Amino acid sequence: MSLSKHQGFILTRHWRDTPSGSEIEYWLATDSGPLKVLLTAQTSVAFVESRHRAAVQAQLSARSDVELRELELKSFQQEPVLGIYAKHFRQLGRLARALQPLGVSLLEADVRPHERYLMERFITAGVMLEGGRIENSTLVNCKLQPAPDFRPVLKVVSLDIETSQHQDLYSIALDGMAERVVFMLGEPPTEHMQPPGFQLIYCPTRQAMIEHLNEWFARNDPDVIIGWNVIQFDLHVLQKAADGCATPLLLGRERKPIAWRTHPGKQGYLFAPMPGRAVIDGIEALRAAVWSFPSFSLENVAQELLGEGKDIGSEYDKMAEIERRYQHDKPALAIYNIRDCELVLRIFEKAKLLQFAMERAHATGLQLDHFGGSIAAFSHHYLPRMHRMGYVAPNVGDVQGKSSPGGYVMDSKPGFYDSVVVLDYKSLYPSIIRTFLVDPVGLTEGLHAHGPARFIKGPRGTLFSREKHCLPEIVTTLWHARDEAKRARNEPLSQALKLVMNSFAGVLGASECRFFNPDLISAITLRGHEMVKLTREFVEKRGYEAIYGDTDSIFIWLKRTHTNEEAHAVAAELARDINAWWKQTLLEEQDLESFLEIEFDTHYKKFFMPTIRGSDVGSKKRYAGLSVDAAGNEAMIYRGLEMARSDWTPLARQFQEGLLSRVFQGAPYREFVIEYTYSTLSGKKDDLLIYRKRLRHRLDAYVTHVPPQVRAARIADEYNIRIKRPTQYQNGGWIQYVMTKSGPEPLEARQSPIDYEHYLAKQIQPIADSILHPLGEDFATLTSSQQTLF
Known part of the structure; x- marks a missing residue:
């Protein structure tokens, strides 16, 4: 490779201490293939307040490979600091632990070498290489x-395995590259015919399977491994199989093993880092990109996104059929195995998950397959800019206290309405940060202000510097980048930038963040409260009524029926006037440029705000409406109601949708209520009676309070044990059950007749009354005349 300038995208990063100093390793994807970059003899740095010089020197008296330097930096307490430069990064950790009993804090000693190297150079994912x-x-x-503009084409493999019910490895499928293959345990049949479209390779032992897999990775050399629960299941099972036959699993580049580690906060949750290859799980990627599904099973997501799924039914049917195919029809099992790989590839393509992951890495500075890490992303952007402002960062826990109030939620006014418009503040919290210069360094400057310097007054007596701040500029950069992404119709980048930008306010309220400060986050959230209240006053002075508001939105009743064109025009005029009012008010009163922008969001031709069940008080975060866009297209919208919640039965959700749509459209609804009730009691809707709920703990952890789903799960696993089938729910999971005359019973072991009265009283009637009461009717009266039918 030429040593001239070369571009790459960081796939993995690692550091290690060596005799010559700390060493940093980056694996890159480039246009000419993968590239390993090694930076040797790197010095690691931390900081300490200068007043602790003697204590630090006492700890370092016998060491010649750690140096103290005077620096033009200070702590958040305005104390000058010294730089501690160490040959090995682990020395800083040992020094921090030695100083802790003395009450001396070593600042930024936890910033790892490979992260600091990138952040101090303002590198996120794309790099330009020169020299070496x-x-x-x-x-x-x-x-x-x-x-920042480099986007390589990544080589992707979709990996999936099939196992017995006891997780004995049967087959391994690999798809997405030229060499599509399934490695199958067993001898080839006498008449061995290759299935169409991929190669089926029979392996006499699991050791041979692992060896074939290692060779495939070395030969095909993918950049990214994708799958469904690919780390917690597929790779974990492969590792156990490899360990069981004393054969190394070498899936990393340079035939390196997986460096398994566990999540410190999630028991049993695994990470599978390997040199040179990112591992992206489809479930985690969808959640990070804010996709939502009632179930994240591959079958359900494939059905919803692609309109098709796999060819095996329930979990029990699946295991039995896999076993049958393995014993009697291995080619059919191979086809099923690689079909899963294909579905994952198509889901990634449909949802643009790989593009989203790449753009998120560019936006955050985090590794391609790191989907959490809002705090780490904040630090990646903030620390280098803060250093250039003359500050070093505090440590986690330096500031104590409770976090601030959340977003403002206005008391709602329940009932049915015509012509409701919703105005929404665009990126409310980021716009507050930009407008009012909310910033950790800015707050520190305000806390220690002396003299007549001008500051911006914030909630709770806070003061923010007008001159020294970092976060407003960071947010502004992300904001402009998102506007550009939207103009370029780069939806993955736009979504990634939006999520990162909006996460920065929440980070400041997280006690795990080194910049946590209750006053800091309050300066954002309480300012949001004030804005929504002032917006409410503004619209009501115009003769309209605010019937609800939630964090960054306000719902405005126009007081009379408007045509769609009239409602859109009123909303646009209100938004324009509110924005102009903010610009004038903030400039005149505080000499601030306003970046606050409210915009028209939705016109509801019909709108319903329910009460809290069993009271006359309006609910919050729960409503429904018939929206109409500028072209006149209508759509039913549900927020927080049973219709939008997965823990209610399909019976309840269908009923609520049917009743509300009829009321909104002015269609007959009484007959619908009566007929729906009759159909339920007569067994015509039995397929809608299924509860699907999650067991969040181990089954034996439920002692004092045993909810219905736990009772159903215990019945199911007792049944599984009786018929010598593996238990399904001992460690949690999802259970489907119905309510019977004998209580909750799982679908797979139901014996008792269905308790229809339960569904009437607990599912249909509460929903019916919440809608009928504002109309002057109730469920009991409406159905009592039909009792003879029931």
């Missing part, structure tokens, strides 16, 4: 600079 030397196909000691 080639040693054994590795680029050593080159210079890295940001390359």
